[in-house]
Every structure is written in C-alpha cells, then in structure tokens.
Amino acid sequence: MSIIKTISSLAVSAILTLTGSQLMASETIKIGSFLAITGGASFLGDPELKTLQMYVEEINAAGGHAGKQIELVHYDTGGRAKDAVKFAKRLIQKDKVDLIVGGSTSGTSLAVMPLVAESEIPFISLAGSVKIIYPVQKWTFKMPHTDAMAAAKIYGDMRKRGISKVALISGSGGFGKSGRTQSINLAKQFGITIVADESYGAKDTDMTAQLTKIRDTDAQAILNFGFGTGPAIVTKNVRQLGIDLPLYQSHGVASKKFIELAGEAAEGVRLPAAALLVADQLPDSDPQKAVLLAYKSKFEAAHGPVSTFGGHAYDGLFIALDAIERAGTTDKAKVRDEIENTKGFIGTAGVFNMSPQDHLGLGMDAFKMLEIKNGNWVIVE
Amino acid sequence: MRYLRGFFILTAIVVAMPFLFPDNYYVTVVAVAAGLNAILAVSLNLLMGYAGQISLGHAAFFGIGAYSSAILTTRFGWNPWLAIVAGMALTCSVAFLVARPILRLKGHYLAMATLGLGIIVNILLVQGERWTGGPDGLGDIPTLSIFGWIVDSDLRWYIVIGSVLLLVVVLAQNIINSRSGRALRALHGSEVAAEMMGINTTATKTAVFVLAALIASLAGSLFSHQQTFVSPESFSFFFSIELVTMVVLGGMASTYGAVLGAVILTFLPELLVVFEEFEVMIFGAILMLMMIFLPQGLLVGFNEQIRKWLLQRARASGGEQRRDIA
Numbered sequence: 001m002s003i004i005k006t007i008s009s010l011a012v013s014a015i016l017t018l019t020g021s022q023l024m025a026s027e028t029i030k031i032g033s034f035l036a037i038t039g040g041a042s043f044l045g046d047p048e049l050k051t052l053q054m055y056v057e058e059i060n061a062a063g064g065h066a067g068k069q070i071e072l073v074h075y076d077t078g079g080r081a082k083d084a085v086k087f088a089k090r091l092i093q094k095d096k097v098d099l100i101v102g103g104s105t106s107g108t109s110l111a112v113m114p115l116v117a118e119s120e121i122p123f124i125s126l127a128g129s130v131k132i133i134y135p136v137q138k139w140t141f142k143m144p145h146t147d148a149m150a151a152a153k154i155y156g157d158m159r160k161r162g163i164s165k166v167a168l169i170s171g172s173g174g175f176g177k178s179g180r181t182q183s184i185n186l187a188k189q190f191g192i193t194i195v196a197d198e199s200y201g202a203k204d205t206d207m208t209a210q211l212t213k214i215r216d217t218d219a220q221a222i223l224n225f226g227f228g229t230g231p232a233i234v235t236k237n238v239r240q241l242g243i244d245l246p247l248y249q250s251h252g253v254a255s256k257k258f259i260e261l262a263g264e265a266a267e268g269v270r271l272p273a274a275a276l277l278v279a280d281q282l283p284d285s286d287p288q289k290a291v292l293l294a295y296k297s298k299f300e301a302a303h304g305p306v307s308t309f310g311g312h313a314y315d316g317l318f319i320a321l322d323a324i325e326r327a328g329t330t331d332k333a334k335v336r337d338e339i340e341n342t343k344g345f346i347g348t349a350g351v352f353n354m355s356p357q358d359h360l361g362l363g364m365d366a367f368k369m370l371e372i373k374n375g376n377w378v379i380v381e
Numbered sequence: 382m383r384y385l386r387g388f389f390i391l392t393a394i395v396v397a398m399p400f401l402f403p404d405n406y407y408v409t410v411v412a413v414a415a416g417l418n419a420i421l422a423v424s425l426n427l428l429m430g431y432a433g434q435i436s437l438g439h440a441a442f443f444g445i446g447a448y449s450s451a452i453l454t455t456r457f458g459w460n461p462w463l464a465i466v467a468g469m470a471l472t473c474s475v476a477f478l479v480a481r482p483i484l485r486l487k488g489h490y491l492a493m494a495t496l497g498l499g500i501i502v503n504i505l506l507v508q509g510e511r512w513t514g515g516p517d518g519l520g521d522i523p524t525l526s527i528f529g530w531i532v533d534s535d536l537r538w539y540i541v542i543g544s545v546l547l548l549v550v551v552l553a554q555n556i557i558n559s560r561s562g563r564a565l566r567a568l569h570g571s572e573v574a575a576e577m578m579g580i581n582t583t584a585t586k587t588a589v590f591v592l593a594a595l596i597a598s599l600a601g602s603l604f605s606h607q608q609t610f611v612s613p614e615s616f617s618f619f620f621s622i623e624l625v626t627m628v629v630l631g632g633m634a635s636t637y638g639a640v641l642g643a644v645i646l647t648f649l650p651e652l653l654v655v656f657e658e659f660e661v662m663i664f665g666a667i668l669m670l671m672m673i674f675l676p677q678g679l680l681v682g683f684n685e686q687i688r689k690w691l692l693q694r695a696r697a698s699g700g701e702q703r704r705d706i707a
Contacts, residue, residue, distance in 0.1 A: 037658075038661060075654055076654075076660065079614065080614055080615065081518060081608075081610060081611075081612045081614065081615055082414070082604075082608060082615050085608055085610070086410060086411070086414060089406070089410045089535070090406055090410065090651075093406050093409075093410070094406040106516075106517050107516065107517055107518050107612040107614065110517060110518055110520055110610065110612075111518065111520070111608070111610040111612065113520070114520065114521070114609050114610065129517055131517060172507065172508065173516060174515065174516030174517055177510060177515050177516060177517075178515075178517065181510075
C-alpha cells in the first residue's frame with residue numbers, strides 16, 4: 001500500500017511540476033480563454049484563438065498594456081459543455097486569471113455561467129445565443145449580435161419590400177433552431193405571418209421536398225436559418241425548382257465559402273452580416289471603417305481570409321483591456337463595473353454601448369443588409 | 382476476500398487524495414470527472430469485458446439519467462432523489478425493452494444496433510427542444526443534499542462521486558465472483574457451450590445489459606446535478622466511443638482496469654494541454670503505443686508482464702541452484 005501511495009504521490013507531483021503555472025510577476029494581466037479549437041465548431045474557435053494570440057503578442061512586444069504584460073491562458077473545449085466547465089474551473093482555480101474571454105459556442109458559454117457567477121469573475125462570451133444576456137447576469141457579457149437581431153434586420157428589410165408572408169426553413173443544429181425560435185417570436189411584431197415552417201438535418205443533401213411544400217404556399221419570401229452546407233443546398237434547390245421568391249439567409253452564411261458552394265444560385269440572396277465583410281465598401285465617414293480595415297489586413301496578412309468570428313475575439317479582448325485600464329486595476333469587481341460602463345467602443349461587430357440592462361450593447365445598425373451580386377457582397381440600404 | 386484486495390487499494394487512494402492534496406484542482410475537479418467516467422467504464426465493462434457484448438450506445442443511458450434528473454427537477458420541481466429513481470426506472474424500462482431484440486445480434490450487428498440506440502437518444506435530446514432545451518442545453522439544475530448536507534463544493538462532490546464509485550466497484554466485483562458472474566464469463570467464451578451447461582443466456586445477457594444501463598443512469602443523474610447544466614453533446618456517440626476506449630485501454634474483463642482506463646483518459650488531456658496544438662496528436666500517439674505494446678490493456682498487460690518477469694527470475698535462480706547442486 002505504501003508503494004502505491006508513494007507512486008501516486010510521485011505521479012501527482014510530477015504532474016504538478018509539468019503543468020504548474022510559472023511564477024508570475026505581479027505586473028501581468030492574466031486573460032483566460034476556453035475555445036472550440038477542434039471539433040465541429042472549430043471554424044469559430046480557430047480564428048478566435050488566432051486573433052487573441054496575434055494581439056496579445058503585439059501588445060506585449062510593444063511593452064504591454066498600460067505597462068503590464070498580458071498573459072493568455074487558453075484551453076480547447078472541442079465545443080463540449082462539460083469540458084468548458086472543467087477548463088473554466090481550471091482557469092479560475094488553478095491559473096487564477098483576471099477575467100475570461102471565450103466560449104465559442106452557446107452551449108459552452110451557457111454551461112459556465114453559473115460557475116462564473118459563483119466565482120465572481122468577469123466573463124465575455126463569444127457565442128451567439130440571446131439566452132446568454134437575457135435575462136442579464138451580473139458577470140456575463142457577450143460580443144456577437146444575437147440571432148434575434150438578425151431576424152429583426154431581415155424582417156425590417158422584408159417590410160421595406162412589402163413582404164408580409166414568409167416561409168421559414170431552418171437547420172436542426174443549435175444555430176438553426178435558435179434562429180427559428182427567434183424568427184417565430186418576432187414575426188408578429190413586424191406584422192409578418194409565417195406560412196410554412198420546415199426544417200432539415202445537418203447532413204441532408206437535398207431539400208427539394210421541403211421546398212416543394214413551401215412552393216405550394218402563398219409565401220412571398222423564403223427565410224433560411226442555418227450553418228454549413230445546408231443553406232447552400234437550400235439556395236441551389238430553390239433555383240432548381242424555379243421558385244421565384246426573394247431568398248433570405250442568416251448571418252450564419254456570411255462567408256465566402258457560402259458563395260463558392262452555392263455558385264450562381266447565390267445571386268440575389270440577401271443576408272444580414274457584420275460590416276467586417278464589406279469593410280472596403282463602407283463610406284469613409286463610417287466610424288467602424290478604420291478599425292475594420294486594420295483588423296482585416298492584420299489578420300489576413302498572418303492567417304488568410306478574415307471571418308466575423310475572429311472579430312468577436314478582437315472586440316472581447318479590447319473591451320476587457322479598456323475596462324482594466326479605466327479601472328486602473330485587475331480587481332474583478334471593478335473590472336466588471338467598467339466593462340458594464342463601456343460606451344462608444346468601436347469594435348468589429350459594431351459600436352458597443354453597454355449598460356446594467358444591456359450586456360451586449362450593440363444596436364440594430366451593427367448589422368448591414370447585404371445582397372450577393374456577381375459573387376460578392378453589396379450593401380443594400 | 383481476496384477478490385476485494387484491489388478494492389481496498391482503490392479505497393485507500395480515493396480517501397488519501399484529498400488529504401494529501403487538499404484544494405488541488407486535479408483532485409477536486411479532474412478526479413470528479415474521472416470518477417464519473419470510472420463509474421461508467423465499470424458498468425460498461427460488465428457488459429463488454431465480462432459478457433462480451435459490445436455496446437456503442439452506453440452514453441444513451443447516461444443521457445437518459447442526466448436528462449430525467451434535469452427535466453424533473455427544473456421543470457416539475459421534483460425532489461432530486463426522486464428524480465434519480467425516476468430516471469433509473471425509465472432507463473430500466475428502456476433497457477429492458479431494447480435488450481431482447483438487440484442482444485439477439487452478435488459482433489458487428491450488435492455494435493450497429495447499440496450505435497443506433499445511442500444516436501436515436503441523442504436526436505431526441507436535440508429535437509425535443511420544449512423539454513430538453515435543444516442543442517443549447519438545460520441549466521439551473523439544483524444541487525443535491527443528503528440529510529441537510531448540501532453538496533455544493535467541488536470537494537463535497539469528490540466525496541459523493543468517490544463513494545458511489547467504490548460502491549459500484551464492490552457491486553461489480555461481487556457480481557463477477559458470483560454464480561451469475563461465472564455465467565457471464567461462460568457466455569463470453571461460448572454462448573452455445575454456456576447454454577449446454579444450463580445457463581439461460583438470454584436472461585443473463587438482458588440482466589447485465591439492464592444493470593449496466595442502471596448504473597449509467599445513476600452516473601448521469603449525478604453528472605447533471607454536479608454540472609448544474611446538461612447539453613446533448615455530452616451524451617453523443619463520441620462519448621460512447623470514449624467509454625469503450627476506457628474499457629479497452631485499461632484492460633477488458635478487469636474492473637480495476639476499467640477504473641484505470643477512465644482515470645488515464647480523463648487525466649491525460651489535462652496534462653497534455655501544455656503542448657497546445659500538438660495536444661491531440663500526442664494524445665493519439667500515446668493511445669496507439671499503449672495498444673501496440675499492451676494490447677490486453679494496461680492493467681491486465683502490466684500484471685502479465687510482471688508475472689512473466691517473476692517467473693523468469695524464479696526459473697533463472699532455480700537453474701542456478703540446480704547448477705550449484707551439480
């Protein structure tokens with residue numbers, strides 16, 4: 001028995017020396033992050049991590065933030081909620097970080113919120129769901145627009161075109177489901193009737209059955225909420241069936257990949273998206289333009305095509321750093337108050353104005369309505 | 382009591398850890414996760430290791446337990462303990478219903494059928510948004526309390542999970558060393574031969590399947606109270622595969638092997654995070670090497686190596702003695 005005890009204590013002490021946190025100078029800002037770097041949601045976590053690392057390196061090379069070096073501690077959740085909880089505990093208890101910027105997916109963000117509240121540490125989420133900030137939770141903030149805002153933007157554009165009957169088709173993943181719920185909830189407010197409510201699985205390769213049903217309704221437009229290849233297939237199928245209705249996609253397909261996949265069928269598709277995608281088309285008077293172009297050129301020089309997801313990490317990192325600077329300390333409660341006081345911060349997702357009632361702080365103007373023309377996005381407003 | 386020797390060692394380790402390393406992240410957080418995985422691996426091992434019935438859908442029962450507790454306590458305000466029992470009752474009936482048709486199958490077909498079961502349950506969790514909260518999950522699950530002792534800290538969860546693990550290990554060891562345990566192993570060896578010996582193979586297989594499912598359901602309920610949040614991807618096909626890996630890695634047909642497999646597979650990723658992007662690669666390489674050099678599993682493999690070495694030494698010294706005499 002004593003042998004086993006010795007072995008186990010040896011093993012644990014080896015473990016501790018292996019992974020133990022290095023001795024830290026007191027003059028560092030410790031930012032913790034848990035992201036979906038591998039797995040199905042890696043398209044979110046990967047650009048987020050690259051963005052964080054890129055800027056932390058840059059700031060440290062330039063002498064740190066307000067004289068303090070930044071240390072980034074990050075873990076890969078693979079998009080799994082239980083790993084997110086585990087790593088959030090590790091960040092809080094073992095690494096003793098000052099705040100957390102992370103949570104690529106809504107599931108991982110929602111899972112750590114009770115822990116964050118209990119440990120009283122500021123948490124800036126990079127995930128989409130509206131549930132993260134409604135109802136407002138004291139310690140949790142969020143960077144990306146909500147799916148409700150996307151639905152509202154689309155409905156606003158539909159009203160302008162005189163559309164009032166909409167056929168809804170959505171993916172069965174978290175994003176599609178949440179988008180569907182928000183679309184249905186908001187419809188009445190915009191005087192819109194949902195005349196069809198279809199869905200498809202994440203791996204479906206043909207949506208003509210659902211679209212044929214939609215064709216038989218008196219819908220004036222089709223709205224598709226989904227991620228990945230699904231929306232591209234819907235777009236192609238709509239054209240193949242000769243359905244001559246305006247097609248709206250969500251911000252879930254705001255990437256060049258969608259245009260590549262859908263090809264010619266993508267022409268005329270409208271979608272709400274962050275201004276980052278059309279940074280160079282913005283008028284010079286737009287306050288966001290400089291920030292967007294700077295981020296875009298920096299990211300593209302290092303890692304290739306920019307995505308809005310990495311942009312959320314940029315927003316989260318700098319809102320956190322600004323708050324720490326204003327607070328003049330890394331004291332968690334003071335930093336939290338300052339994050340809540342963020343006013344007029346120009347980020348990639350829009351201009352942030354937070355308040356105790358609004359832990360997102362983005363307005364509807366943060367979304368641009370885009371139309372795909374000649375394989376590129378054009379702002380229609 | 383010889384078959385419980387390992388149990389005493391395990392008990393000593395479980396009890397000693399929080400005293401040796403109080404307030405240590407690896408003990409209070411990772412060990413709790415490892416303990417839950419170990420409970421699941423031990424239950425799966427009963428089915429896979431001893432009875433030889435492969436299951437790629439064990440996470441489904443874990444999920445049924447977790448979601449039963451989560452839904453009954455948050456949406457209906459049930460007492461958590463009642464919810465645990467209800468979850469186990471539901472699991473029991475599901476397992477019993479599917480056991481008969483599924484366990485008629487063998488080899489790849491059985492694997493396929495259990496795989497299907499796992500995927501169906503996962504789809505239900507994702508699609509049953511009104512009850513399960515869909516892909517975003519379900520939160521605000523209350524914590525457990527035992528006669529007024531509220532399980533609200535990591536250390537307390539360590540105590541609860543550790544105790545349940547020890548109970549499950551004793552249960553498994555007792556079953557294995559009983560008449561039904563021998564029946565299970567006979568069944569593993571040859572179903573026909575077992576039947577010739579008068580073993581009701583269908584009943585035995587069904588019983589062990591239901592038992593494994595019940596333990597998984599209990600683990601699921603504990604998991605959901607410990608996490609206070611559940612989402613479907615914790616109960617996906619991939620987790621079922623992870624459980625199978627734990628059992629195979631530790632050593633099939635060895636309860637302690639299953640525990641060891643679970644502990645290694647839970648701790649390894651924690652330790653490998655220092656390698657950042659190479660983490661997954663190194664993890665894979667370690668698993669491959671372990672399986673190449675110790676194909677019977679770590680515990681079983683090690684035991685055999687040590688036995689071989691001892692035997693060789695005994696032979697060598699025996700030879701010398703003979704030479705001395707000559």
